[in-house]
Amino acid sequence: MAPIYLDFASGDACERRMPEALVEEEDARRMREALAAARHAREAGEVPVGACVVAEDGRLLASAGNRTRTDCDPTAHAEVVALREAARRYGNYRLTGVTVYSTIEPCAMCAGALIQARVRRLVYGARDERFGAVESQFRLCDSGSLNHRMEITSGVLEEECRAAMQEFFRARRRAGMRAEG
Numbered sequence: 045m046a047p048i049y050l051d052f053a054s055g056d057a058c059e060r061r062m063p064e065a066l067v068e069e070e071d072a073r074r075m076r077e078a079l080a081a082a083r084h085a086r087e088a089g090e091v092p093v094g095a096c097v098v099a100e101d102g103r104l105l106a107s108a109g110n111r112t113r114t115d116c117d118p119t120a121h122a123e124v125v126a127l128r129e130a131a132r133r134y135g136n137y138r139l140t141g142v143t144v145y146s147t148i149e150p151c152a153m154c155a156g157a158l159i160q161a162r163v164r165r166l167v168y169g170a171r172d173e174r175f176g177a178v179e180s181q182f183r184l185c186d187s188g189s190l191n192h193r194m195e196i197t198s199g200v201l202e203e204e205c206r207a208a209m210q211e212f213f214r215a216r217r218r219a220g221m222r223a224e225g
């Protein structure tokens with residue numbers, strides 16, 4: 045894997061940004077990583093949400109899927125699991141400078157965790173109309189009362205991210221009907 049962020053990391057981030065097309069390509073590549081984690085979660089019977097954390101220099105710090113059932117832990121959402129692992133590897137609970145990719149718009153708990161970690165940028169795939177706390181239900185990440193401002197990009201591989209969720213819930217409903225019938 046070529047370290048795409050090299051130029052970006054070596055100079056002032058504001059003056060030496062990656063060209064837009066490269067950012068989009070990198071975002072899609074990382075979102076595929078998050079989608080792979082979502083697929084693994086799905087295979088383990090979890091809601092298929094995946095997340096990954098990428099350092100400023102392009103290093104992948106962590107990648108995780110939902111683990112709430114597996115761990116019997118209501119806080120084990122993909123984003124939180126990935127942030128924990130990333131902080132351990134980073135050696136700092138502040139993840140200043142990292143980008144977090146999530147297949148689905150983070151919920152209030154995860155948005156709060158992203159803020160606590162001082163994440164620089166959040167990229168997500170599909171909106172979550174019911175629980176989304178970035179733009180759908182609340183706008184926690186750009187609340188004016190916080191002095192930490194996060195850069196947000198949404199809609200990356202949106203269709204694939206949404207399809208994974210829809211397919212999961214359809215299958216679950218079908219299974220539910222079979223169990224009842």
Ligand SMILES: [Zn+2]
Pocket residue numbers: 121122123150151152153154155
């Ligand atoms: Zn969450």
